Amino acid sequence: MLAVGLAAAPSSPAWAAAAISGVSPENGPLSGTGTLTITGTDLEDTTSVTVGGLACFPVTINSSTEVTCTLPPGDAGAQDVVIDTTAHGTDTLVGAYTYVAAPNVVSITPVAGPVAGTNTVSVHGTNLAGASAVTIGGGDCPIVTNSAILITCTAGIGSVGAQNVTVTTPGGSETETGLYTYADVPSISSLNATSGPAIGTGTLIVTGSNLTDATGITIGGNACTGLTDVSATSATCTIPAGTAGDQNVIITTPGGPSSPYTYTYIATPTISTVDPVAGPLDGTNTLTITGTHLDDTNLGSITIDENACTQITVNSPTEVTCTAPSGTVGAKNIVLTNPGGTVTKTSAYTYTAAPDVVSITPVAGPAAGGNDVSVNGTVLIGATAVTIGGVDCPIVSNSGTVIVCTAGIGSVGAQNVTVTTPGGSETETGLYTYADVPSISSLNATSGPAIGTGTLIVTGSNLTDATGITIGGNACTGLTDVSATSATCTIPAGTAGDQNVIITTPGGPSSPYTYTYIATPTISTVDPVAGPLDGTNTLTITGTHLDDTNLGSITIDENACTQITVNSPTEVTCTAPSGTVGAKNIVLTNPGGTVTKTSAYTYT
Structure with a gap:
């Protein structure tokens, strides 16, 4: 190690410039004082180091590639590091060291x-x-x-x-x-309420320890709202809606979540059906209400139009019964309340006034029943039963003012009619009469022409109030003179042959009685077609339905032929009467009627 200021012997005959490759650390506090290590090449004769223009001193040369110095205080930001050497010149590493302000x-x-x-x-x-x-x-x-x-x-x-x-x-x-x-971790010791309706609402007060600064309360994972009155030992919130059953209450503070405490959501009741859906104004009838979660409804209430039902009985979680209170006419709401909450079924029960029976159509019918009758009146809607003489008349339709029902088998005579609706029952005395079946004993005529006309008198029994007579299914017209034993009408046209005569009364149709329609005759040919003025010659007439012509007549120009002979249903002969010159009509009459052949015979 070489201290700055001592001369160093040349290590190589070739000269090289000093170079800085890096510094460590690359940053530090504004106060400096730390050691800065500079690495590079040809640093062995370093004489000074500056950081941001300020001397980094003392400088220690560790080797030709490393120099250290003590950092001076500096200004925040990146600063240049500069070295100066004796024999290798000067080098600058721009922004190599950053002074950093204190945090x-x-x-x-x-x-x-x-x-x-x-x-x-x-x-x-x-x-x-x-x-x-x-x-x-x-x-x-x-x-x-x-x-x-x-x-x-x-x-x-x-x-x-x-x-x-x-x-x-x-x-x-x-x-x-x-x-x-x-x-510390919060703890719950008690709740002001341990159960409540699943729809939520209501206040929950949590009591415990370490509750200071509570940030939330959940029930079954659902957050309470309106967290208030938080202290070390209690906190209050509004209960949210939840899922029926036992749920965990957890309070969370900065200390974390508490251990769970059980709160039970009670399922909200529902109403599916009400039976009956209507009843009388005075109440007293029993209602059966079905739905879900109806448990403990006897601990709550059932009201109809805000009037309390009585005698509430819970038969199962899906059914309760009660006695309806009195009420006023109209559809009313049913409100059921139990620990699970309150449910309203709108217009679920209708108070109905008693029925009023005015008339019945027809007023009579067969004792065998089977016919439809119309009961007319008011407040008939919702009728559950109609009886005639105590016998059920099954309802076919009901408009509220007209009930159509099918009469049952009854006893002959006047019978009471009773109508039952949710509003009660009404009986009208002798309003409907069961009539006996009519019977035909004889006819004034048992045969006649198929073209009809003529009067038919039917004699028999139980013919009172007869409504019609038919022959072969065709209605007679002009029904008159009807009594218990007879009735008269005009014979309609019909089909040749035996036909049933039937008379119908409120007691029903009679058994058939035979009436024979005789076919109307026709004329096809006349032979000869001409004859002398004094007559006497024989005519042969062909056609259809000429039977029994000998019981009738044949005329030429209104003069009667004589010696009529029926050869077959298609041929008759007769002797021509005398006449006057010219073409004349032939008219043939028999029990089947009359036929005219125009200009069929000529007197010459």
Whole structure:
């Protein structure tokens, strides 16, 4: 080692310039005083070193490649390092050494944490770049990130209470007294309420120890809101909504989370159905309400339009029954309240006035039933039953003013009609009559022409209030003179052959009675087509349905033929009467009716 000021013998006949390759350290505090090591080549005759123009003294030459000196105080920022030698000239390493201002710690976030450490803290300040260490209460806080104004580090295990925070950078160290507090773990000893509805709301008061500066309370992982009244032994918040069942209550302070304490959420009740959905104004009927979470409803209440049901019985978690209170006409809300909360089913139950029966159509029907009747009135909506003479009349439709139902089998005579609705029952005395089945004993005529016309008189029994007579399914017209034993009508046209006569009354249709339609005759040909004025010649007439023409007549120009003979249903013969010159009409009449063949025979 050679002290500065001593001459050194030339080591080589060739001259070389001194060169600085680096310095260590590259930065340091403004106060200087540390040792600076300069490395390079041909430094063995160094006579002086300056940093930022200020002497770095004393200088010690360790070898031709290393020189050391004691740093002077300097100004913040990068400074040039300059060496001067005796035989190798001068060299400058620009900005090689940086004077760094001392760190300035302003604050720390959070200001407290658990004694177990492991949480991240943020140290805020200035001149923090290049920090080499952070300690809290003397314990290392390993640096995670570092900038000129922010250091994040992971707190280590500490002792309860306020602790000093020290930051060390190339510019020095700064300690802030009591800047961070290690807090003890909080503990819960009791809750003001250990259960409540799953919809939340309500106040939770947590009592325990080490609760100072509590930052939050959770129930089942859901945060309480409105954290207030925090002290070392208690904290208050508003209960959040949660999941039904036992849930953990945890309070968190700078000391960390507490051990859990159990709070039970009770599921909110629901209403699915109400049966019946309507009832009388005076109440008293039993309601069955189904839904979910109806347990302990007997510890709460059920109201209809704010009037309390009585005799609440919990049959299962999904069913309760109660007795409806009296009410006013209209749809009403049902409100069910139990420890799980309150549920409202809108317009779930309707108070209904009693029914009013005005009339029935028809007023009578067959004792065998099976026919539809219409009950007319008011407030009939929701009818659950109609009876006639105590016999069920199953409901087909109901408009509220008209109920259509199918009459059952009944007893002959006037019967009471009863209508039952949610609003009650009403009975109208003798409103409907069961009638016996009508019977035909005889007809005034058992046959007639298929073209109809003529009067039919039906004789029999139970014919009162007859509504119609049919022959072969075709309705008679002009139904008159109806009594218990007879009815009269005009015969309609029909199909040739035996046909059923049926008379219908409120008691139903009669058994059929036979009436025969006789087919209407037709004329196809006349032979001969002409004859003498004195007649006497025989005519042969062909056609259809000429049977029994001998029971009728054949005329030529309104003069009767004689000696009528029916040869077959398609042929008859007769002797022509005398007549006058010219073409004449032939008219044939038999039980089937009358047919005219125009200008069919000529007198010559």
